[in-house]
Amino acid sequence: MFSHRVAALRPSPIREILGLVDRPGMVSFAGGLPATDTLPHPRVDLDPTTLQYGPSEGDPALRAVVSENLRGLGIDAPPERVLILSGSQQGIDLVAKLFVDPGTPVAVENPTYLAALQTFRFHGAAFTDLDWTDTPAAPLTYVVPTFANPTGRCATTAERDALARACTDGGVTLFEDDPYRELAYGPCDRTPIAARMRGGSWIYQGSFSKTFAPGLRLGFLAASDDLFPRLVMLKQAVDLHSSSLSQKIVLDAITAGTWPGRLTDLAAFYRRRRDTFDAALHRHFDGHATWSTPDGGLFFWLRLDRPVDTRTLLPEAITRNVAFMPGEEFYAGEPRLGTLRLNFSHADADATERGLRTLADLLTEQ
Amino acid sequence: MFSHRVAALRPSPIREILGLVDRPGMVSFAGGLPATDTLPHPRVDLDPTTLQYGPSEGDPALRAVVSENLRGLGIDAPPERVLILSGSQQGIDLVAKLFVDPGTPVAVENPTYLAALQTFRFHGAAFTDLDWTDTPAAPLTYVVPTFANPTGRCATTAERDALARACTDGGVTLFEDDPYRELAYGPCDRTPIAARMRGGSWIYQGSFSKTFAPGLRLGFLAASDDLFPRLVMLKQAVDLHSSSLSQKIVLDAITAGTWPGRLTDLAAFYRRRRDTFDAALHRHFDGHATWSTPDGGLFFWLRLDRPVDTRTLLPEAITRNVAFMPGEEFYAGEPRLGTLRLNFSHADADATERGLRTLADLLTEQ
Numbered sequence: 044m045f046s047h048r049v050a051a052l053r054p055s056p057i058r059e060i061l062g063l064v065d066r067p068g069m070v071s072f073a074g075g076l077p078a079t080d081t082l083p084h085p086r087v088d089l090d091p092t093t094l095q096y097g098p099s100e101g102d103p104a105l106r107a108v109v110s111e112n113l114r115g116l117g118i119d120a121p122p123e124r125v126l127i128l129s130g131s132q133q134g135i136d137l138v139a140k141l142f143v144d145p146g147t148p149v150a151v152e153n154p155t156y157l158a159a160l161q162t163f164r165f166h167g168a169a170f171t172d173l174d175w176t177d178t179p180a181a182p183l184t185y186v187v188p189t190f191a192n193p194t195g196r197c198a199t200t201a202e203r204d205a206l207a208r209a210c211t212d213g214g215v216t217l218f219e220d221d222p223y224r225e226l227a228y229g230p231c232d233r234t235p236i237a238a239r240m241r242g243g244s245w246i247y248q249g250s251f252s253k254t255f256a257p258g259l260r261l262g263f264l265a266a267s268d269d270l271f272p273r274l275v276m277l278k279q280a281v282d283l284h285s286s287s288l289s290q291k292i293v294l295d296a297i298t299a300g301t302w303p304g305r306l307t308d309l310a311a312f313y314r315r316r317r318d319t320f321d322a323a324l325h326r327h328f329d330g331h332a333t334w335s336t337p338d339g340g341l342f343f344w345l346r347l348d349r350p351v352d353t354r355t356l357l358p359e360a361i362t363r364n365v366a367f368m369p370g371e372e373f374y375a376g377e378p379r380l381g382t383l384r385l386n387f388s389h390a391d392a393d394a395t396e397r398g399l400r401t402l403a404d405l406l407t408e409q
Numbered sequence: 410m411f412s413h414r415v416a417a418l419r420p421s422p423i424r425e426i427l428g429l430v431d432r433p434g435m436v437s438f439a440g441g442l443p444a445t446d447t448l449p450h451p452r453v454d455l456d457p458t459t460l461q462y463g464p465s466e467g468d469p470a471l472r473a474v475v476s477e478n479l480r481g482l483g484i485d486a487p488p489e490r491v492l493i494l495s496g497s498q499q500g501i502d503l504v505a506k507l508f509v510d511p512g513t514p515v516a517v518e519n520p521t522y523l524a525a526l527q528t529f530r531f532h533g534a535a536f537t538d539l540d541w542t543d544t545p546a547a548p549l550t551y552v553v554p555t556f557a558n559p560t561g562r563c564a565t566t567a568e569r570d571a572l573a574r575a576c577t578d579g580g581v582t583l584f585e586d587d588p589y590r591e592l593a594y595g596p597c598d599r600t601p602i603a604a605r606m607r608g609g610s611w612i613y614q615g616s617f618s619k620t621f622a623p624g625l626r627l628g629f630l631a632a633s634d635d636l637f638p639r640l641v642m643l644k645q646a647v648d649l650h651s652s653s654l655s656q657k658i659v660l661d662a663i664t665a666g667t668w669p670g671r672l673t674d675l676a677a678f679y680r681r682r683r684d685t686f687d688a689a690l691h692r693h694f695d696g697h698a699t700w701s702t703p704d705g706g707l708f709f710w711l712r713l714d715r716p717v718d719t720r721t722l723l724p725e726a727i728t729r730n731v732a733f734m735p736g737e738e739f740y741a742g743e744p745r746l747g748t749l750r751l752n753f754s755h756a757d758a759d760a761t762e763r764g765l766r767t768l769a770d771l772l773t774e775q
Contacts, residue, residue, distance in 0.1 A: 044548060044582075045639070046510045046532075052642045074462060082457035091448035094622035096440060129495055129626070129648045136647045140531075144412045162646045166412075182410060216410075256460035258653030260495070273411070276418045280528045281502045282495045286652045287624030 047145070051165045066364070070398030072385040073366040075192070075253075075341050078316070079389075081309055082256050085292050093291045099279045101127025101263070102290045108298055109249075109263045117238030118247055120265035126274055129285040131222055131250040131262035135159050135185075137277045138218050138246055139166040141270065142183045150179035154373030154382075156192040156220070159185055170375035175202040178213035189233050190223040193373045193384035194344045195337025197231035207239035216270070217243070222250040222262075225306050228314040229338035237265075244269055251293050253341070254306060259289035313341070313388055316395075320387035323395050327403035341388045344370070347381035351409060360405055365398045413511070417531045432730070436764030438751040439732040441558070441619075441707050444682070445755075447675055448622050451658050459657045465645045467493025467629070468656045474664055475629045483604030484613055486631035492640055495651040497588055497616040497628035501525050501551075503643045504584050504612055505532040507636065508549045516545035516581075520739030520748075522558040525551055525586070536741035541568040544579035555599050556589040559739045559750035560710045561703025563597035573605035582636070583609070588616040588628075591672050594680040595704035603631075610635055617659050619707070620672060625655035679707070679754055682761075686753035689761050693769035707754045710736070713747035717775060726771055731764045 100106065106125040113120035128134050135158070143149060145167030151160070153172045163170070163185070171180050175198065186206070188198035198206075210217040219237050227233060237247035248264035255261075266274055278284075296302060320343060321336050328334075332345045347353070353369040360367060370382025383402075390398060466472060472491040479486035494500050501524070509515060511533030517526070519538045529536070529551070537546050541564065552572070554564035564572075576583040585603050593599060603613035614630035621627075632640055644650075662668060686709060687702050694700075698711045713719070719735040726733060736748025749768075756764060 044508075046506065046508055046513070048510075049507060049639060052639055054638075054642055054645075076462055079457055079461055082460045084455055084457065087453040087455060089450055089453060091445055091450065091622075094448045094624040095445055096442055096618075096623045129652075132646070133648045140412065141415060142410075142412055144414075147412070158646070158649075165646055252462075256457075257462045258460040260648060260650070260652045272420075273415060273418055276420055279420075280498070280524065280531055281647065282499045282626060283524075284626070286495075286626045286655055288655065288658075289652055292654075 048165055048167065051167070053161070069364050069366060070390050070394045070401075071366040072387070072390065072398060073368050074389070075386055076389040077253060077257060078312070081312060083296060083305075085296060087288075087292060089288070090291075093287050095287065097284050097287045097290075099284045100275055101125070101285060102287065102294060105290050105294045108294065110265070113247070113265050116235055118235055118265060119267075120247070124268070124271045125263060125265050126271070126278060127285050127290060128248070128262040128264060128278075129282055130252065130257075130260040131220065131248050131264075132158060132162075133278075133281070134246070134248040134262060134264045135162045135220070136281070137274050138183070139163050139168070140277050141273055142216065143168050147183070148181035150181040150184035150215075151375055152186060152191060153375050154193055154370065154379075155185070155375065156187060157372045159220070160373070160375055172375070176205055178209040179215045181215065183216045183218060184210065185218045185220065186236065187220045187222075188236055189221055189231075190226065190337060190340030192223075192340070193342050193368070193370065195335065195340050195342050197233070197338050198236075200232040203232065203234065203236045204239055207236050207241075210245070211240055211243035214243070217245040219245065219247045221247065222253055223340040224249070225254050226310055226313055226341065227339040228310060228317055231338045243267065246270060246274070254309065255293060255296055259286070259292060261285060261289045261293050316387050319392050320385070320395055323399045327399045331403065331406060341386050343385045343387055345383040345385060347383070347406065350380035351406070352380050353383050356405060356409070360402060363401050363405065365401045367402065414531055414533065417533070419527070435730050435732060436756050436760045436767075437732040438753070438756065438764060439734050440755070441752055442755040443619060443623060444678070444757075447678060449662065449671075451662060453654075453658060455654070456657075459653050461653065463650050463653045463656070465650045466641055467491070467651060468653065468660060471656050471660045474660065476631070479613070479631050482601055484601055484631060485633075486613070490634070490637045491629060491631050492637070492644060493651050493656060494614070494628040494630060494644070495648055496618060496623075496626040497586065497614050497630075498524060498528075499644075499647070500612070500614040500628060500630045501528045501586070502647070503640050504549070505529050505534070506643050507639055508582065509534050513549070514547035516547040516550035517741050518552060518557060519741050520559055520736065520745075521551070521741065522553060522586070523738045526739070526741055538741070542571055544575040545581050547581065549582045549584060550576065551584045551586065552602065553586045553589075554602055555587055555597075556592065556703060556706030558589075558706070559708055559734070559736065561701065561706050561708050563599070563704050564602075566598040569598065569600065569602045570605055573602050573607075576602075576611070577606055577609035580609070583611040585611065585613045587613065588619055589706040590615070591620050592676055592679055592707065593705040594676060594683055597704045609633065612636060612640070617663075620675065621659060621662055625652070625658060627651060627655045627659050682753050685758050686751070686761055689765045693765045697769065697772060707752050709751045709753055711749040711751060713749070713772070716746040717772070718746050719749050722771060722775070726768060729767050729771065731767045733768065
C-alpha cells in the first residue's frame, strides 16, 4: 500500500521528547532549544503585501542581505543563487531529493545530526563514514564542520582544506550545514569549507533559528550553478515559498543596527551557560564520564566510562523530570554505546544543577 | 549524478509567471492570488514563547479549532488526527512521499491542479483518469471536488457519494484537497467526500491561504488512523514544524468573533469580482470561447473555439502586460488544446476589462 521508502520511517526521538519539555518541573537537555530569554520581541508591521504569495526563491531583499553575508565569508553566493528555506531541515530534504536514490552512498561524520540521518535514510541513503583526510567514497558528503551536532567539534583548518580539495578533485558534492557558526565561545577556524572550494559542486546552508527565533522556521542555502535551479524547483514543489511574514521579520532584524550587538550578546550569554554547565558536569560526572568543552554550539557530548545503552535510561530519567538525547541515535550504523548529548542552552543554572545531579544518580544506581 | 526522480523536474509555469505580477502595469490572471485588498491587518502580539520550537503536529489550540470545524463538516477528525501544514502544497508532497513509487498509479481529474501533478510526477506517479462513477484504478485518488482547479466545477452529490463508496469498497485511499470551499457564490453540495466515507483510508486537507493570507503559508490536514502517524513522521523530516508565529496569528483570527463575518464578506467580494469578470468575458469572448460561470473558487476555465496551443500565446501576452495560465499545463497526459485558466480574484474591474480586451485582440490576430 505505501511507497517503498515508508519502511525506513521511524518517529524522531528528538521530536517525541520535545513534546515533554513543557511539562512543569521538567529539565530538558534534549532539544537544541535556544533559551527563551534570548528570543526577540520584534515589532511587526503587517503591511498586507507581506501577506501575499511571494517568489519561491524568497524575498529579494532578504536574499541580497544573505548573499552579502555569505560573500563576506568567502562563499561564491550572488543573490540569484540564494534560496530562502522554511528552516534548514528543509534544505536537507531538498538535497536528499536531489541526490539520493535507494542505495546512493552518502558520506557523513559518525556520529552526526540525527534528523539529517533520518531524512537521508528515508530516501534510501547508504551511509559511509567521512574520513577528513581522504576523498569521500560517495557522490555526496554531508558535514557540520563548525560545532558539530552532537559532538560540538570544530574541524581544523587542515581538515577543511583537505575536504574542499577532495570534493573538488573527486567530483563529490559538498553539503555543508552551518547552523551554529555565530555561537562561538572559543578560538577556532570557522571559515566554511564551501569558501575553500575552487569550482566543483556544493551547497552551503544556515539558519536563523539559533541567532533569532526557531518558531519563525527560516533558513537559507546557497549552491553552485549546476545545483541551484534544481533546488528551486524542488522548493516550489514542497511549499511554494517560505512564510513572507517570517522573511520580513528576519530581514528587519538582521539589517537593524542592533544585529551585531545581538550576536555578541547571544554568544556571551551562551558562553556563560556553557561554563555553568561544564562546572556542574565536573561536580557530578568526574570519574564517570569524559567530555570536551565545546568551543561553540549548543551541546556537550558525554562519553560514559561504561558502555550503557543510554536509550534504556531515558524512560526513568523522564519519570524523574530530566530529558536528554541518547547518543546512540546519532550514529549512521552500529552505535557506540554509553554516549549522551546534553543541551546546555535552554536550562538555567538551578535547573542544570538539579538535572545533572539526577542523571548522575540514575547512572550510579544502574 | 542526480537521483532518478530529477529527470521529471520541470520549472513551474505558475511560479515563473508569478514573478512577473509585480511588473508595473501587468494584469495577471495567472496565479490564484487573493485580492490584496482582502488581506487582513492583524495585530501581532509577539509573546516569545510564540517564537520557540513547537510540536511537529502543530499548536494544540489550533488543532482543536480545526478539528471542531472539520467535525462540523461531518469528518471524523479528532484533534489528535489534525496536522498543521506549511501550506497545503506541503500536504501534497507528504502524501506523494507516503504512497508514490515510480510507476504507482494515481487517479486524478483531468485537467487538475498543476502543482499537484508536478509533485506526484516527480515521485514517479502514473496518472489514470478519475471516473466519478467507477472505482478508481489506482491505490490513491487525488480530487478537488469543490470548485476544482482549474475548471471551477463542483462535484454533484451523486458523484461524491459514489466516489466515497468506491474508495471504501475498493480499498482506494481518498486524498481530498479543499482550499476553495469557503469561497462559494452559488448553491452546490459542498459536503466533503471524506465526510461520506464509512471507514477506509482518507486524507482531507484545507488552507488558510484563500480565507486569510497566503503569505503565512499555513494549511492543515486530517487523515484516517492508518495514515496519520506516518504523515506526522514525514512532516518532521521536511521542516520539523510549521511557523509558530503563523499558527498564532491564524488561531487568533479564526477564533475571533469577526471570523464568520470575514468569510461572508470575502465571498460577497469575490462574487462581485466573478460577476464583473463574467460580464467582461461576454463582451470580449462571446463567439470565440465557451465557459461555465463557476459557483465558487477563483477561476474561469475558457475553452476556445479553435484548438490553439495557448502556451504559444503567453510570451506575446506578457509583452502586452497580460498574464494567464495556459490550460495545457493542467492535463495529466496529452493536453486538450485551446484552453485557458483565468483568475478573477486579483485584478480589479478596470484591469480586468483591459486585460481581457488585450487577450481577445491577441486571439483574433492569430
